[in-house]
Each structure stands twice: as C-alpha cells, then as structure tokens.
Amino acid sequence: MQSIRIALRTALILFVATQLSGCFLTKVVSVPMRVGGAVLSIIPGAGNTIDEAIDTAADAVDEVPI
Numbered sequence: 001m002q003s004i005r006i007a008l009r010t011a012l013i014l015f016v017a018t019q020l021s022g023c024f025l026t027k028v029v030s031v032p033m034r035v036g037g038a039v040l041s042i043i044p045g046a047g048n049t050i051d052e053a054i055d056t057a058a059d060a061v062d063e064v065p066i
Helices: 002-019 022-040 047-062
Strands: none
Touching (some): 022 047
C-alpha cells in the first residue's frame, strides 16, 4: 500500500512538472525581480537607474523560450 502511494505521488509530481507552461516558470523568476526593483527605486539618486536595469533584466527573462 505504501509503495502504491509513493508511486502515485511521484507520478503526480512528474505530471504537474511537465504541464507547467514556460510562461508560468519565467514569471516565477521575473516577478520577484520586478518587486525588488520597485523597492530599490525609492533610493534617492540611483534608485530609478537600478529599477530600469532590473526591469530590463526581467524583460529578458520573460523572453526566454521555455
């Protein structure tokens, strides 16, 4: 009984992993980058430059063909 439960759990994990779209996976990476950039944008003087650089990097991550 325990081995069947482990096999079903493993199959479910593999199924979910294969069904996740690339768009979802890139958003998992790029959204925290954008939030971090927004937080850093409050730094006087250099904040907007930092935010723009991080936003550009997040855009590049969004365009990764997965």
